[in-house]
Every structure is written in C-alpha cells, then in structure tokens.
Amino acid sequence: ETGVTQTPRHLVMGMTNKKSLKCEQHLGHNAMYWYKQSAKKPLELMFVYSLEERVENNSVPSRFSPECPNSSHLFLHLHTLQPEDSALYLCASSQTLGEPNYGYTFGSGTRLTVV
Amino acid sequence: GQNIDQPTEMTATEGAIVQINCTYQTSGFNGLFWYQQHAGEAPTFLSYNVLDGLEEKGRFSSFLSRSKGYSYLLLKELQMKDSASYLCAVLDSNYQLIWGAGTKLIIKP
Numbered sequence: 001e002t003g004v005t006q007t008p009r010h011l012v013m014g015m016t017n018k019k020s021l022k023c024e025q026h027l028g029h030n031a032m033y034w035y036k037q038s039a040k041k042p043l044e045l046m047f048v049y050s051l052e053e054r055v056e057n058n059s060v061p062s063r064f065s066p067e068c069p070n071s072s073h074l075f076l077h078l079h080t081l082q083p084e085d086s087a088l089y090l091c092a093s094s095q096t097l098g099e100p101n102y103g104y105t106f107g108s109g110t111r112l113t114v115v
Numbered sequence: 116g117q118n119i120d121q122p123t124e125m126t127a128t129e130g131a132i133v134q135i136n137c138t139y140q141t142s143g144f145n146g147l148f149w150y151q152q153h154a155g156e157a158p159t160f161l162s163y164n165v166l167d168g169l170e171e172k173g174r175f176s177s178f179l180s181r182s183k184g185y186s187y188l189l190l191k192e193l194q195m196k197d198s199a200s201y202l203c204a205v206l207d208s209n210y211q212l213i214w215g216a217g218t219k220l221i222i223k224p
Contacts (some may be wrong), residue, residue: 006159040123040217041216042119042213042214042215042216042217043202043204043212043214045211045212056211064143066149069156085158090157090158097210098206098209098210098211098212099150100145100146100163100165100206100210101146101163102160102163103148103160104160104212105160106150106157106158106159107157108155108156108157111155
C-alpha cells in the first residue's frame with residue numbers, strides 16, 4: 001500500500017466509550033500529524049510527531065491521547081469525549097517537520113460522531 | 116494573531132474560469148500551499164509558492180504576492196469534477212502550517 005491510511009473511516013461512540021483511531025503511512029516520512037476538521041473552520045493542529053517524538057501539543061484536552069510506536073504508525077486514543085468533539089479527524093505525514101515544497105500527504109480521515 | 120482569509124463559497128459554470136483568493140497575516144512566511152479536498156476525502160496537494168509570481172500546472176495556476184500577503188488559485192476550463200473545497204495554508208516562521216477555512220467551489224453545468 002502507498003500513501004496514508006486511516007481506520008476506521010466512520011466511528012460513532014458514546015461519551016463513556018474508549019476507542020482508538022489508527023493512521024499508517026508507507027511513504028518513509030519522518031513527521032506525522034493529527035488534525036481536527038470541523039465544518040467551515042480551519043484545520044486545527046492537534047499533535048505533531050517527528051521521528052516518533054512528540055514535538056507539539058496544541059492545548060488539546062487530555063481526553064485525546066496520541067501514541068506513535070514507530071515512524072509508520074500513529075494512534076489517537078479517545079475517552080470520555082464530548083458531543084463537540086464530533087468532527088473529521090485527519091492524519092497527515094511529511095518528509096520532515098514542516099516540509100515545504102511537497103507539503104503534507106493526508107489520509108481520508110475518520111468521521112467521528114459522539115452521541 | 117495569525118489569520119488566513121478566503122471566501123466561504125463560490126459558484127462557477129462548467130468550462131469557465133474561476134479565481135479563488137487567499138489573504139494572509141502570519142508570523143513569518145516560508146511558503147503558501149493550495150490543497151483540494153473533495154467531500155469525504157483527503158486533502159490533496161495542488162501547489163506550493165514561495166516566490167512572487169505565477170506558477171502554472173495544467174488547468175490550475177497559483178499566484179503569490181508576498182508584499183501584499185495575497186495569493187490566488189486560478190482554475191481554467193472548469194470540469195464538474197473540480198467541485199470541491201480548496202484550502203489555502205501558509206507555512207509560518209516556525210514551519211507550522213496555518214490554514215484557512217477553505218472555499219467550497221460549486222460547478223454548475
């Protein structure tokens with residue numbers, strides 16, 4: 001496989017559930033990102049990993065917990081979410097941190113609905 | 116604060132030309148990106164401008180004026196498949212991407 005793959009594509013969870021989103025890239029990239037995309041709002045950067053080390057956490061609530069076990073995989077663990085957390089969660093990767101020229105490669109996202 | 120402005124929605128006719136504008140105010144500048152995102156799909160890279168001027172790639176062109184904090188994406192010979200959201204993003208001095216909210220482009224036959 002090539003590109004960035006995210007699973008699941010759709011997720012409905014209750015506020016007391018625990019679930020995880022998975023992202024996988026086969027591009028040999030060294031940086032990976034989690035973004036939240038809400039309707040009519042700019043993409044919100046949540047977490048950044050470079051060479052498996054977290055380098056950015058943009059004041060994200062602790063109910064979101066990232067994990068990067070190796071340079072190809074990124075997880076977002078979810079627990080006790082709120083309805084306002086319903087959004088499209090996008091994973092992206094880039095050759096290096098903040099890579100110009102070629103930008104980021106995005107996955108198709110996980111559409112999360114919290115009920 | 117940092118800000119990227121682009122129109123929320125635009126409508127154009129198949130076969131025509133449309134220009135999507137983007138203005139930005141950021142802490143430093145290391146380039147501007149345009150991405151295309153079809154509904155329910157991943158954003159895909161269209162262009163990257165770091166120097167002033169026009170870059171052409173087939174039916175799509177992107178223009179940058181750093182002194183004016185302004186860019187536009189020009190789409191020619193519009194096709195129905197060009198109906199999508201177009202995202203403008205600027206790489207700031209810390210090499211962080213600052214995103215606009217996107218412009219939804221609707222193409223009518």
